[in-house]
Amino acid sequence: MHAELDAEFRKFMHARWPVMVRLAYALTGDQGHAEDVAQTAFARAYASWPRVSRAGNPEAYVRRIVVNENLNRFRKHRVAERLTGTLPESSIPDATRTSDDRSALIAALQQLGPRQRAVVVLRYWLDLSETEVATALGCSVGTVKSQASRALASLRQSADLVDGGAK
Amino acid sequence: MIIGDENDLREQLDRAFGPVTPSPAPIEGAVRRGKAIRGRRRAGAVASLAVAAAAVAVAVPLSQHATRAASPASGHYTATVHVPSPNAPAGAIAYGTINGQWWELVASQPGTDGAGRGQQLVTASGAAFGSSGLADVEPPFAPDPSSPVALTGLQSGTTQCQFGAVAADVSYVTVRLGNGIVLTLHPVTVFGVRVVAFAAPAGAEIVSATAYSAHGEIAAAIPFNDPIGGASFGLWLKPGQRQPARFSGRVGSGTFDGKAWSATAYVGPWGLCVVDRGGGGVSGSSCVPVLAGLGTSVMFWTAGTPEVASGSAAAQVTRLVVTQPDGTTTQVRPVQVGAQKFFAFAMSAGHKKVRWAAYDSSGHLVASSTLIPDAGVSG
Numbered sequence: 292m293h294a295e296l297d298a299e300f301r302k303f304m305h306a307r308w309p310v311m312v313r314l315a316y317a318l319t320g321d322q323g324h325a326e327d328v329a330q331t332a333f334a335r336a337y338a339s340w341p342r343v344s345r346a347g348n349p350e351a352y353v354r355r356i357v358v359n360e361n362l363n364r365f366r367k368h369r370v371a372e373r374l375t376g377t378l379p380e381s382s383i384p385d386a387t388r389t390s391d392d393r394s395a396l397i398a399a400l401q402q403l404g405p406r407q408r409a410v411v412v413l414r415y416w417l418d419l420s421e422t423e424v425a426t427a428l429g430c431s432v433g434t435v436k437s438q439a440s441r442a443l444a445s446l447r448q449s450a451d452l453v454d455g456g457a458k
Numbered sequence: 459m460i461i462g463d464e465n466d467l468r469e470q471l472d473r474a475f476g477p478v479t480p481s482p483a484p485i486e487g488a489v490r491r492g493k494a495i496r497g498r499r500r501a502g503a504v505a506s507l508a509v510a511a512a513a514v515a516v517a518v519p520l521s522q523h524a525t526r527a528a529s530p531a532s533g534h535y536t537a538t539v540h541v542p543s544p545n546a547p548a549g550a551i552a553y554g555t556i557n558g559q560w561w562e563l564v565a566s567q568p569g570t571d572g573a574g575r576g577q578q579l580v581t582a583s584g585a586a587f588g589s590s591g592l593a594d595v596e597p598p599f600a601p602d603p604s605s606p607v608a609l610t611g612l613q614s615g616t617t618q619c620q621f622g623a624v625a626a627d628v629s630y631v632t633v634r635l636g637n638g639i640v641l642t643l644h645p646v647t648v649f650g651v652r653v654v655a656f657a658a659p660a661g662a663e664i665v666s667a668t669a670y671s672a673h674g675e676i677a678a679a680i681p682f683n684d685p686i687g688g689a690s691f692g693l694w695l696k697p698g699q700r701q702p703a704r705f706s707g708r709v710g711s712g713t714f715d716g717k718a719w720s721a722t723a724y725v726g727p728w729g730l731c732v733v734d735r736g737g738g739g740v741s742g743s744s745c746v747p748v749l750a751g752l753g754t755s756v757m758f759w760t761a762g763t764p765e766v767a768s769g770s771a772a773a774q775v776t777r778l779v780v781t782q783p784d785g786t787t788t789q790v791r792p793v794q795v796g797a798q799k800f801f802a803f804a805m806s807a808g809h810k811k812v813r814w815a816a817y818d819s820s821g822h823l824v825a826s827s828t829l830i831p832d833a834g835v836s837g
Contacts, residue, residue: 294588294615297489300489301485301489304483304485304488305483305485308480308483309478309479309480309483312478312480313475313476313478313480316475316478317471317474317475322478322480325480326480326481326484329480330484330487330488330491331491333485333488333492334487334488334489334490334491334492334494334495335492335495336492337488337489337491337492337493337495338492338493338495340492342763345763393474393475393478396470396471396474397474411467411471412471415464415467415468415471416468416471416472416475418468443463443464443467446467
């Protein structure tokens with residue numbers, strides 16, 4: 292890769308690393324996994340950087356990989372991480388309200404399917420449009436709308452948020 | 459915490475994940491893994507061709523280059539190559555200089571440093587390769603039973619290098635460059651395999667390589683010097699063996715989404731090579747060390763807009779139908795160059811499947827497959 296493109300990638304990764312880790316954290320519920328997923332996404336972006344850079348929206352490209360990496364991770368561990376109605380262990384309360392809220396929210400998000408979780412995070416936290424979310428997930432806008440509606444309804448009913456977090 | 463509406467959810471997400479402080483960005487790790495991914499894509503495309511080719515002829519693809527064209531090197535350059543010193547790290551293959559700028563080639567132990575099982579990372583570093591160097595993942599070094607030296611190429615914008623395993627009876631190899639310099643390569647043992655390596659300016663013509671045993675010349679090779687500045691070694695000819703004739707021809711060209719593309723095949727003492735030119739000046743090449751007899755398969759495709767796919771066609775193929783992701787179809791006619799038919803077509807980038815099917819004159823399907831542009835895989 293040309294030195295200018297290499298430098299451009301490094302600058303981009305330095306700037307967008309925190310955002311992608313936070314996105315991956317919201318999707319995976321684990322900061323270690325999140326950093327793995329984000330690094331994989333940036334590595335894959337580097338592998339195609341001349342084309343990604345030319346396309347003009349590298350952030351969308353990396354974001355899509357982060358989402359897909361998480362979906363793939365879930366698929367790979369489908370048996371090992373089968374979702375159940377109740378978590379095997381309750382979260383340990385943290386010393387700060389932020390950590391309590393985060394633990395409760397992570398627990399609630401983990402109760403959603405991986406695609407619903409991705410819709411929630413992309414639509415309501417990153418404030419992407421329904422079209423952008425559909426592009427990131429490779430689905431229709433109608434699917435995004437229905438998944439968002441169902442996810443919101445689930446979160447409203449979530450016992451983790453009512454019982455587990457700071458009220 | 460209670461989530462009533464979308465605004466509550468936004469606020470809670472922001473409060474929960476906004477303060478998360480990640481570790482420092484592992485930029486070097488991502489770059490290293492990215493280079494390894496790029497190498498695996500290349501190896502995957504080569505492997506898919508090898509499977510197709512094996513059905514018709516015992517042929518192993520030599521190399522693929524995908525890069526922007528390098529400026530032809532002038533004849534005014536110097537190049538040296540040396541065996542590593544006894545204190546060099548494990549995996550060191552060779553070092554040297556180009557125009558006084560140092561370079562070094564080091565292999566990792568197979569299956570380590572980001573290389574998967576059955577792969578080996580090779581790293582070129584030093585001022586001659588620029589600040590970031592080059593890395594590629596290749597199958598582990600192994601002598602090729604059909605040739606005395608199994609050379610593989612790597613290329614940056616300014617420098618190319620060749621490296622590979624040698625047969626047990628090879629004592630040394632000489633490489634003649636276009637400006638008259640002759641490099642002498644002495645094999646070194648790297649992770650149990652005897653290998654050689656050298657480097658030259660990108661775009662510099664590499665005229666030939668000759669392998670010698672303790673008793674004299676074993677074989678010589680004339681590489682294909684592609685227009686993007688790298689060389690591909692293929693056929694090795696024994697002393698006195700006649701050089702194959704040279705042919706070349708345009709096997710596809712046109713415009714796609716308003717951008718010009720083309721593909722040209724070259725047949726000669728190196729074997730079969732195809733050079734693609736896609737959008738944005740991005741080019742790629744692929745070579746196979748045979749003169750004919752390849753079956754019907756896509757050999758490789760290059761990055762760019764559009765992406766250009768090139769392939770070989772069996773003798774009975776008279777037309778191909780290419781179906782783009784939007785359902786539009788294109789008829790493609792294979793072109794004969796030397797004793798082999800080739801075809802090429804353009805496709806849009808974007809991770810969506812492009813299907814191709816080859817037919818004979820009776821309309822019977824000969825072969826078909828799908829490509830996924832960008833992903834570097836075929837399905």
